[in-house]
Amino acid sequence: MKPNSPKKEHYAYSKHGSCSILAAIEPKTGQRLAHVRRQRTKQQFTWFMKNLAQNYPNADKIIVVLDNLNTHTPNAFYEILEAENAEKLANRFEFVYTPKPASWLNIIEIEFSALLRQCLNRRIASINELSKQVMCYFKERIDKKIIINWQFSCESARQNLNKHYKQVNPINIKYKKTN
Structure with missing residues (x-):
């Protein structure tokens, strides 16, 4: 500090953790699936996709639009599950990856933007509270039957x-x- 200059304080931001939100939308029906997890891992992605597949037991192929995160690949299934189960799960999906500069082509990214503006525009104290808020948001969107007219x-x-x-x-x- 210089002599005779005012005392200065720096704003200190304390990060108390982060988490990952995995979500999916069926555009024509407005059905949504969301999970809040402590980390973004291949294991979390695998369990989410397994849960998604269970929601469509009669579907021959489930088309999923994804961004290019390193965890969003069928290889994750093979790292987490036995090879036979990983193959069965991978065969349920057709992955379509959006170009890196065009995440706006991914409908879930648009939904995340709305979630951010309507629900996550403030500090949330815990992952449990965050999960409660996110699930409430998605339930409301499902109940209102908000569909995507792409x-x-x-x-x-x-x-x-x-x-x-x-x-x-x-x-x-x-x-x-x-x-």
Whole structure:
């Protein structure tokens, strides 16, 4: 400190932990599934996907749109489950990964944004309280039958992501924006 200067204090933020929220939405029915966990691990992802598969026992294939987190792969199943069970679980799903600069294509990311604005816009003291708040939020969305009317087409995605397509392969210039 300099002589004759005011005393200065630094704001100290104390982080009391973090956690992971795993969630899924069935767009046309508004059904949602959410889990709050202490960590984001391959084990947590595997148990979530196993739970998701149990919700659709008659489905031949469950299409899941995911971001590119390192835990979001069918390889996680093989690290956690016996090979035979991992294969059965992996065969239940078709994973579609959103491009890294386009997480807005993933409907659950939009839902997380709404969750953040409507529910998580304050400090929550414990993981138990957080879990209670998140589950209450998702239950309310289910009860209100809030569905997703997704109108974004593959062609729109190609136009919006054109600069990334061109970086990968210049022949993709054909996907020009037509506005």
